[in-house]
Amino acid sequence: MTAGPTQGKASLATKTLRVLQRIALIIALGLAIGWTLNRAALALDHRNQTAGFIHGVIQGALMPMALPNLAVGKDVAIYSANNTGRTYKLGYTMGVNTCGLIFFGFFFWRVRKWKRQVIKS
Numbered sequence: 001m002t003a004g005p006t007q008g009k010a011s012l013a014t015k016t017l018r019v020l021q022r023i024a025l026i027i028a029l030g031l032a033i034g035w036t037l038n039r040a041a042l043a044l045d046h047r048n049q050t051a052g053f054i055h056g057v058i059q060g061a062l063m064p065m066a067l068p069n070l071a072v073g074k075d076v077a078i079y080s081a082n083n084t085g086r087t088y089k090l091g092y093t094m095g096v097n098t099c100g101l102i103f104f105g106f107f108f109w110r111v112r113k114w115k116r117q118v119i120k121s
Helices: 005-047 053-071 086-120
Strands: none
Touching (some): 005 053
């Protein structure tokens, strides 16, 4: 069974819509995370408490999602200046690396899956 011209256009439109929805979701999630990071930074500043290991892990893991805010010119607190030193930096590094591992692990898993689909067809 061959695909007609309307089926090809419909599938292209569906794929385009799906890509646009994913981009919108990523941007919305990035804005929400940026807002959350700013609120957390304000709360931490008001308490005059130093950021420790756990806070570093959280900020490190969420740091890559600050890109949409930074791209549109909104300043986002991605690092606490008032921190415990080595433990905060270890947590921050661990958070960034874990986020990268999850993102790139998922990305390369998808690429391998796409390659298998291309080979089968």
